[in-house]
Amino acid sequence: MIKWAGWLIAMFGAAHTLLALTVEEAASHAGDWFGGELWGDDLSAMSSANSAYWLSWNSFGPPLVVIGLMVLWLHRRGIVPPPFIAWTLGVWAVGDTVILGLSPSPVILLASVLLLVGARRADRNDAPAPAADTTRAP
Template sequence: MIKWAGWLMVLFGAAHTIGALTLEKAAQYVGGWFSGALWGDDLAAMSPANSAYWLSLASFGVPLVVAGLTVLWLDRRGITPPAFIGWLLGGWAVLGAVILEPAPWPIILVANVLLLAGIRRATTRDRMAAENATGSSSVQITSSAS
């Protein structure tokens, strides 16, 4: 489950960024981005170049790829990712869905549900393995004095 969650995050973040640059034609403004044209731009009255920048490179796509790759990196090393990643990204996805619908937020919610379920499963498995290794807490040791 954790691996699926990580891959969904990576694929969604990459698809959003690449789609914005290609399908939405944000890449046509790259020259302006590197010339300093956005430095004095008014965020309240965004220019097309600024809007394209915030839709593509400054969007959630790149950080989502980083989060997904981190989850995959941890999983490959047998480390259970911290639950706060799933909770924070899940809360962010719900907030985004409330503000802007229709949008593909359910994909991120599916990834976060998978991540949280995988974390819970791994935590339970690790706890049970630790109890079995140390001897179950239900075993009582008694000594008799002779």
């Protein structure tokens, strides 16, 4: 379950970033980005180049790729990812769904649930066996 969660998180982040750059044509503003056009841009009156930047390159997509790959890296080494990762992503996904309505955010919520269930199963499997009862009743 942890492996599936890691892949879902990484793929979600990669898909968001790549689709924003291509389908939403955010990459067409790269000249503005690297030309310094965003340096004095007003965030409250965001230009189309700035909006494209925040939708793609500086969005949550790249950090989600890192989080997903980190979960996979931990899993391959037999380390259970800490539950705060799942809880944080889950709360964020629920808030995103409430704010945006129908969106792909439930994929992150599913990944969060998979992480929590996988961590719980791993904890249960690694729990030490109860000590043998050495006292005998008369």
